[in-house]
Every structure is written in structure tokens, then in C-alpha cells.
Amino acid sequence: MIIDSIATLIRKEQLVEKEKETFFLQQATALKHLAELCNCAILATNQVMPVIHTSNPYTDQHPEWLGDSIYDVITGMEYLPALGPTWHHCVTTRLIMSSGTNSVGGAGVGGDQRFLRTLTIGKSPIAPKRSYGYQITAQGITVLE
């Protein structure tokens, strides 16, 4: 089952802060129950939210639950996966797409700065954290070796 995207659906509910945690857990329970019953995999796409750094450490938003925030070269901003820590605990596996730079051709040759897209295994019960560079081609997603 593919859900594109779970963040859009949850945001449309327009919940207040207090209701969110219960709501996420209910959604996750329903989906997990279905996944176990039908022995299917559920793939949900999520979005990102920007991290706002302030000079006050008490209001600074960088939480420890994720570890590294995602740095997007194109916009120059830092992001965290949307829906917060509750959803982070609800999912079993998390894949993170981000963009970085890769100098193609080398600096001496007047190399072309390409934005390399990276797919990272952010959370998994058995897989170690690894990153893969990829491109979007006619065959879908092609990982660069």
C-alpha cells in the first residue's frame, strides 16, 4: 500500500497540539494492523519542515530525537522530517531524501557543480545507516555506484 503523502492527510485535519499525538498513534495503529493482517508493506511519503535556529537555546528547535537535520543545498536551509517525534516512533523504517553537492569534472577542469541527490537510511530495525547517491531517470530512481 502506497500513501502519497501521509503528511498532507494529517495536516488537513487541522489538529491542535494536544490532539496530535493521540491522532498519530491512532493512524499508525490502524495502518500497522492492516499491514500485519494482510502481510503487506506500507510505504508512506512524508514531507519536511524547516528548522528555525534562534539565539535563545531554550527555544531552539533542534531536537535530539532525530540526530542530524537534513541540509538542503538548493535552498540553503536545514530541515527535519515533518510530523515530529511521535510519527518518527510510529514508523519502522525511515528513508530520507536530501540534496548535496558533487563536483563533476574537478576544480581544475572548470568542473560542473551538480546537485547530487542522496537517499539515506535514517531509521531501520536491522539495516545500518547508509547513504546512496541517485538520479531520477526514465527507469525511475537509479542509484549511482
Next chain:
Amino acid sequence: MANKPLTRSGIDASICSLLANIGISTVRDLLNTSPLLIMLHADVSLEEVNQMMKCVSEKIVPQPSTALSYLQERSTMEKYISTGIQSLDEGLKGGLLLGTITDICGAAGLGKTQFCISCLVQALTPNTTIDMSQSNLPSVVYIDAELKFDPTRIIEIATNLYPQFYSSRYRADAPHLLDHMLSRIKVRHVTTCSLNCHYCMKIDQTTEKHRGINYRNQPIRIHHHLRSCQFSDY
């Protein structure tokens, strides 16, 4: 499982009928009733009551699994769906884990939906030959909240990734196989999470589930699981 009738839980039939007169018909009823009441109505001793309680408890207790049985199960059953990307499958030790939620996040335009479509094509395409007469070919449910589902991109990826099945240059019946693949994608447009939840619970409750979602090569597994839940109460 506690709703299992007493008649199938190893209790003597005559005692079952005596207990049925006071409304005790399932294991749950028996375990919730005081032994004194059972002694009075079934005309049995306290020892016999304790023996009955032990007997029915053993019938309904769930059997624990061991780590060894999990490992042996994993080697015989497929626990993953491939993502279509070989190095990612290796990194994930197989692919998307069945029975769990996998979340893919990223900023706009990085390819999340493309990844979904890649997994979709991979899930719908078997490893060897496609026999369309089989009724247990896998299906995918696609819940589209962003209203941007486009089958043309699916056709493009399928044709380029598996030309041996879906390209007219390699197979005369490629258009039929493409149509058949597309017919196994159930698309659902939902606007709120509550509606999505409701749809999922509906899949759970109705018979649509073993028509709509079939796991590759093991469709009977879904049916069996449901039936076994029913049978454990039977």
C-alpha cells in the same frame, strides 16, 4: 481466543450442558465465574473445577515463538518486497519490510513519488514469467492525497525497467501485460486522514481485502490468517 466454546475445550459434554443452563458457554465465561458456583451447578468437586480451569487455559493460551523459529521462518518465507533498487535492497537487508510502515521523507521535488512508483512497478512485476491466468498476482493500493497520480509515468518506468515484459519490441502481448499490471493498481483519492483511516478499516472488515491486496505467491496466507482467527474462536 477466549471466546472458544467450552464444548471444544476439552470439557465433558454433560458438564458443558449443565453450565450452559447458567449462561456459561465460552472459556471466558468459565474463567470469570467463581469456582463455588461451578461446583454447585455442575455437581463437581473443587479439585475437578481447578482441573477444568487448567485444561481450558491450556487450550487457549497463545504459543510463544522462539528466536530460532523466527530465523527459520525468515529463511522459508519472503519477509520483504524489493524496492527495485538493488543496492538499496542490499542496504535494507531485503527491501521494504512486510507488515510494517516505511516512511520516506524529503523536500519537494527530490523524487519521493518517483520512489513510490519504482516500488510499485517492482511489486507488480514477478521475477520470471507472467501468467495472467493466475488469480493470485500481487496488487497495490495507491492512496493519493496529493491528487497527482499519473499512470503514464508508471508505464514509462515499467517499459524501461522491464522491457522484456512491457516493451512491444520484445513481446507481442506487452500492451496486454501493461494493461493487466495497471488493472492491479487500486487508486483511491482521499482528502483527510480520517477518511483514509476509515477506508483502511473498511478493507480490514470486508471481503475486499483478499481480492484487493494479495501478497506475491502467498495470497492464501491472508485468507488463512483471517480464517485462523475465526477458527481459534470456533
